[in-house]
Amino acid sequence: MIKLENIHKYYDSQHVLKGINLEVSKGEIVSILGPSGSGKSTLLRCINFLEQPTSGIVEIGGKRVDVESASKADVFALRTSTGMVFQQYNLFKNLTVLDNVMIGLTSVKQLKKDEAKKKSLDILERVGLTNRLNHYPAQLSGGQQQRVGIARALALNPEVLLFDEPTSSLDPELVDEVLATIRSVAATGKTMFIVTHELQFAREISDRVIFMEDGVIVEEGTPEQLFTQPKAERTKQFLSKASRNK
């Protein structure tokens, strides 16, 4: 289970997250929608402390951390219990596909090499990249790179996967292979937070959809509720604008 209690984030004087409360049960898939600058990325990045939240409580898998008194060990625990998939993939460019996935196991979890390799091969099989093990990121298509990104995030077997616009940098024809990979991971019962502009995808994959604006959660509900009967005026506007842009 994942719980966020009253998360606030300031950048200097700019108030970017204004008290986020969220409780997500195991296996739940939550999509986060919202206009640019609403704080979606910041929210994900506060969960794994890529950004230090200003105040609030983050709880993941029974580990409860008051962000204002978070120790190094707390941050490490949060980071290893989350896996992040970045818009720009952010693969380690000097490492092969296999090593990108293995490195978390060998240098963070301190697994033996052959054990790490076995696990990594399993995961790479799931994202369909066993034929690219010894390629470097520069030798892969964007879609393949993002699938490695997903494999790397899965390697530490995190409680939750955080996706920040995983398909936004991709050429349109490569979006589907990545969405298919995300679907297949979803089918394994992994808890996921997905920030996305792919409304159709969000609608079909999510258990819950959250609409954020200006640092607050404006509205949340099942995809059915949110997409067909949005309550808040701002949600309606966002959805109609987003569907017109399609």
Add this chain to the structure above:
Amino acid sequence: MENLLDLNFLIESFPAIVSRLPITIGIAVGSLVLSLFIGVFTALIKIYKVPVLSVISSIYVSFIRGTPLLVQIYLVFYGIPKIIYFLQIEYGWLQSADVNSIAPEVYALLAFSVNLGAYLSETIRSAIESVDRGQFEAAKAIGMSPTAMMLKIIFPQALAVAIPNLGNMFISTIKDTSLVFIIGVVDIMGQAKILGSRGLAFFEVYIAVSIVYWILCIIVERVLVKIEKRARRYERGIAA
């Protein structure tokens, strides 16, 4: 007939000069290794904006760039024994060190390391900063320690970026080691000087020693090209 050159003397001086190559190479390679540590250390201090230390390292870099290498060599050669002596007398530290037994090669190595370290510092800093932020974040996100991140992800890529610059500086250093004879080190240059004054044939020995430097630098350049290719192999967009 007056000869421009005593060719025999020139040719015969080679073995003696070449026999001192280990000194020249030793000082150059040794100071490259030490200066890489200094350079990485000062670069990290700057990148992480460590208070106090970053001011000190700025002053250090500025001083080294703003003073002649020759002066720096003298400062190390005359300064370090004095400092050690002072510490022994005033504080009773370093009692086991015998100032008179320190070989001039050690001073040369120190002086060149400190000098090259300052020049490398900027190159290394910009090479580290050339690695995109996203990879730092990805490393953090999987829980890697800063040390593991630096050693396994950032340095290998920074090195690949820095190699052309590092290589040029290393080659300059090889040539600059010709200064060390002034503190009594007999490197290839020192050996050439000795031979030259013995045979009163300076032109010949300096031709010989310049050929040795030249060949050495050509070999080093070739090796560097190979190393760079290898270090950057991951950048090529074709199947490995």
